[in-house]
Amino acid sequence: MTSTRYDIAIIIINYNSSEYTINCIESVLNNTSTQLSYQIVVVDNASEKEDFETLKSSVYLLNSDKINIHRSRINTGFGGGNMFGVQFANADYYLFLNNDTLLTSNCISECYAFLKNTPDAAVCGPQINNEKNEKQISFDHFTSFWREVLGKQFVEMVFSKPNRRKVYSEPISVDYVNGSFMLFKADDFNLVGGFDTNLFLYFEESDICYRLKQNGKKTYFIPNASYIHYQGKSIDKTGIPIATKIELKTSMFYVIRKNYGYLHYQMLRCFFVVRYGLTSIIKPKYFKLFTRILIGLPLGKSIKHNQIIQ
Numbered sequence: 348m349t350s351t352r353y354d355i356a357i358i359i360i361n362y363n364s365s366e367y368t369i370n371c372i373e374s375v376l377n378n379t380s381t382q383l384s385y386q387i388v389v390v391d392n393a394s395e396k397e398d399f400e401t402l403k404s405s406v407y408l409l410n411s412d413k414i415n416i417h418r419s420r421i422n423t424g425f426g427g428g429n430m431f432g433v434q435f436a437n438a439d440y441y442l443f444l445n446n447d448t449l450l451t452s453n454c455i456s457e458c459y460a461f462l463k464n465t466p467d468a469a470v471c472g473p474q475i476n477n478e479k480n481e482k483q484i485s486f487d488h489f490t491s492f493w494r495e496v497l498g499k500q501f502v503e504m505v506f507s508k509p510n511r512r513k514v515y516s517e518p519i520s521v522d523y524v525n526g527s528f529m530l531f532k533a534d535d536f537n538l539v540g541g542f543d544t545n546l547f548l549y550f551e552e553s554d555i556c557y558r559l560k561q562n563g564k565k566t567y568f569i570p571n572a573s574y575i576h577y578q579g580k581s582i583d584k585t586g587i588p589i590a591t592k593i594e595l596k597t598s599m600f601y602v603i604r605k606n607y608g609y610l611h612y613q614m615l616r617c618f619f620v621v622r623y624g625l626t627s628i629i630k631p632k633y634f635k636l637f638t639r640i641l642i643g644l645p646l647g648k649s650i651k652h653n654q655i656i657q
Contacts, residue, residue, distance in 0.1 A: 355385040355459060355530075356436030359446050360428040362392040365402035367577070368446040369409075376411060378450040383459065387414045390432040393422040393657050420657045425526065426542030426551040433541060441536055445527035447577040454572035458530045461518060461569055469535035469564035470556060472524025473572035483576070484511045486521040486568045489557055490550060490599055491607065492615045515570040523556035523566055527576045535564050543605075547651035549598040557606050589632055590650065593639050600644040616640060 357375060361368040372387060379385065389406065391399050399418060406414050419431050429443050440459060454473045462468050475483040486509070488494055494502050502508050509519055529552060539558045542551050556566045596619070604612035623637040639648065 351386075351437065353384045353386045353438040355383065355440045355442050355455065356388055356433075356438035356533075357385055357442045357444055357455075358388045358390065358429055358432035358436065359444050360390045360392050360425070360432070361394060361398075361402055361446055362422060362428075363394045363398045364446060365394070365398045365405065368402060369405045371444065371446045371448055371450075372406070372409065372414065374448075374450040375444070375455070376409070376413070378453055378455075380453050380456045383456050385413065385455075386436070386438065387411075388432045388435050389414060389416045390428050391416060391418040392424075392428045393419055393654070422654050423544065424547035424651060426546050427544045430541050430544055433536075436533075439533055441531045441533050443526070443529045443531075445576065448527055449575040449577075451575060452573065454528075454574050455530070457572040458569055461567065462530060462532055465518075465567065467563070467565050468532070468567050469559045469562075470524065470529055470531045471518070471567040471569050472528050472530065473569045473574055475525055475527065475576045476573050478575060478577060480575070482514065484525075485570075486524045486566075487511060487553070489522045489606075490553055490602060492603070492611055492618075495599070495615060496618055509568075515568065518567045518569050520565045521568045522560075523553045524568055525576070526552035528574055535559060535562075538562065545601065545646060546598050547594065547649050549595045550602045551598075554602045554606065557602075589635055593636050593644075594650055596636065596640065597644045597646060597649050601646050616643060 359368060359371060368389065375387060391402060403416060406416060415435060417432065417435055419428065423431060433441065440462065442455060458471050458473060461471055472485060475485040477483055488499055488502050488508050499511065503510055509521055539555065539562060541555070543554050546554065559566065600612060600616065603615060619640045623633055623640055627634040627637045
């Protein structure tokens with residue numbers, strides 16, 4: 348760990364996408380106030396050798412002493428990769444920033460100022476814009492039986508949750524913000540143990556914000572700060588590989604059982620057994636997902652356990 352204490356440690360994961368990572372780093376360097384002291388911790392999550400070498404040479408050309416690269420020999424996923432990066436951070440705040448993002452303004456400083464002046468806030472995130480600078484949904488509600496069965500609009504109406512599609516002008520308290528830009532107070536992040544590394548992909552941000560809430564800390568959406576996120580092109584959900592759907596459901600069921608208990612988990616599992624049992628009759632490709640739900644979507648079958656040490 349570096350001996351210099353910074354205001355913010357910006358942690359960025361690279362996985363076979365060095366071009367995005369370099370563009371992201373450049374946008375941070377070009378748009379972040381010089382009044383803010385920060386380090387950039389780049390975690391290479393076991394990329395192919397060629398991509399890692401491209402990343403190293405490109406970072407060298409940036410000629411910035413703010414950047415350090417650390418390579419993991421195994422792909423530990425979103426949570427694990429970020430927790431690996433935390434080990435090299437020495438700052439009062441942690442910013443977990445996806446490599447497929449671009450900063451077009453000084454949004455880091457805006458979010459930093461908000462957290463410093465809001466005692467009950469542990470984490471915040473700004474407005475997401477797509478490549479066309481159109482506003483995107485930037486926060487969500489905790490996963491639960493009600494959300495998954497009856498939908499997010501039902502949750503908003505019955506449980507008085509903020510409308511995800513509304514345009515806001517002032518910061519608001521939400522369940523959780525998008526994982527592509529999450530700025531935490533380091534003390535709060537550390538207190539709850541950071542991201543749950545049992546999760547390989549999906550629901551990491553929901554889980555940690557839930558645990559912070561249990562500790563009396565809030566998550567805020569900051570609408571007046573914004574950044575660009577190159578989210579997946581408009582792909583119909585049916586185009587998502589079944590393996591990805593299984594991983595998503597595996598993470599979801601793990602988080603629900605962990606945070607809400609066995610009964611909540613079993614209620615939702617029974618609903619999905621019926622739903623995907625019927626779906627797989629019409630669409631046989633869903634049979635693999637159905638059988639995985641039938642046995643309880645065990646975390647031991649996550650693709651995390653298919654990783655090979657480099």
